[in-house]
Amino acid sequence: MSVVLRLAGFSVARAAHRIVRDLDARIEGPGLVAVCGPNGAGKSTLLAALAGHLPHRGSALLDGRAPESGDLAYLPQATRVGAGLTVLETVLLGRIDHLRWTVRPGDIRAAVEALQVLHLAHLAERRLDRLSGGQQQLVFVAQRLVRRPRLLLLDEPTSALDLNRQMILLEELQAYLLARNAIAVVALHDLSLAARFAATVLLMKAGRLVSCGSPAGVLTRETIEVVYGIRAELLTASSGQTVVVPLGPIRGTGREAPA
Numbered sequence: 274m275s276v277v278l279r280l281a282g283f284s285v286a287r288a289a290h291r292i293v294r295d296l297d298a299r300i301e302g303p304g305l306v307a308v309c310g311p312n313g314a315g316k317s318t319l320l321a322a323l324a325g326h327l328p329h330r331g332s333a334l335l336d337g338r339a340p341e342s343g344d345l346a347y348l349p350q351a352t353r354v355g356a357g358l359t360v361l362e363t364v365l366l367g368r369i370d371h372l373r374w375t376v377r378p379g380d381i382r383a384a385v386e387a388l389q390v391l392h393l394a395h396l397a398e399r400r401l402d403r404l405s406g407g408q409q410q411l412v413f414v415a416q417r418l419v420r421r422p423r424l425l426l427l428d429e430p431t432s433a434l435d436l437n438r439q440m441i442l443l444e445e446l447q448a449y450l451l452a453r454n455a456i457a458v459v460a461l462h463d464l465s466l467a468a469r470f471a472a473t474v475l476l477m478k479a480g481r482l483v484s485c486g487s488p489a490g491v492l493t494r495e496t497i498e499v500v501y502g503i504r505a506e507l508l509t510a511s512s513g514q515t516v517v518v519p520l521g522p523i524r525g526t527g528r529e530a531p532a
């Protein structure tokens with residue numbers, strides 16, 4: 274089984290400026306697609322437009338057709354906490370498809386399962402607004418997973434997570450994607466995480482796609498230098514994983530300004 278996300282001439286403008294420019298890519302899943310690039314490269318803009326929150330030119334097709342709202346789940350970078358809801362109620366909200374909604378036993382089961390997958394079941398009855406930032410971030414991912422989307426769009430979902438929870442989230446996400454034949458497009462700043470968990474890396478700079486392909490093909494010293502304006506070393510850990518070590522900014526070569 275495979276699933277294909279195809280971008281053709283995908284462009285997005287904001288306030289009359291072209292922010293994402295003519296992206297062409299064919300991404301075969303299931304698996305995680307890491308969108309990497311410096312601040313301002315256009316990662317969030319790309320995800321918001323893929324989610325239908327911003328107008329775009331060109332096309333983004335999932336298995337040959339425009340994704341419908343039932344196919345999609347989008348988690349923006351800054352997600353606000355609803356006042357007074359418990360963790361379980363928050364995740365249940367992810368199941369709302371219609372305005373007239375009744376909670377079925379299947380909804381509760383699915384919400385509890387999503388919490389268990391992300392090791393959050395013990396927090397089910399706690400108020401969301403009294404949890405830590407990282408705990409809230411994981412609850413919002415669970416809320417998106419419970420929709421069982423075929424295209425997940427997650428904007429820096431690991432930004433508030435400790436090392437342990439980063440691993441849990443990305444491992445469980447990979448398992449979900451394989452089980453559901455789904456694709457997750459995930460904005461990530463940590464290139465070592467991208468190298469470890471992504472099937473495909475989209476590397477962006479100033480709204481353009483610099484490179485798209487396997488982590489080993491995309492995350493090279495040369496591309497990192499060009500895109501981020503830093504010298505970097507790529508090491509292989511004893512586990513076989515690639516680790517990207519930033520050594521320092523490049524000065525005096527015209528490559529200092531990353532975005």
Ligand SMILES: Nc1ncnc2c1ncn2[C@@H]1O[C@H](COP(=O)(O)OP(=O)(O)OP(=O)(O)O)[C@@H](O)[C@H]1O
Binds near residue numbers: 315
């Ligand atoms: N609402 C907006 N109106 C106009 N321009 C915007 C708006 N939001 C973002 N931009 C511009 O779009 C460009 C890309 O921003 P975007 O947030 O997509 O980048 P990013 O790669 O996600 O950055 P970061 O890593 O900092 O989150 C930036 O130059 C930014 O100033």
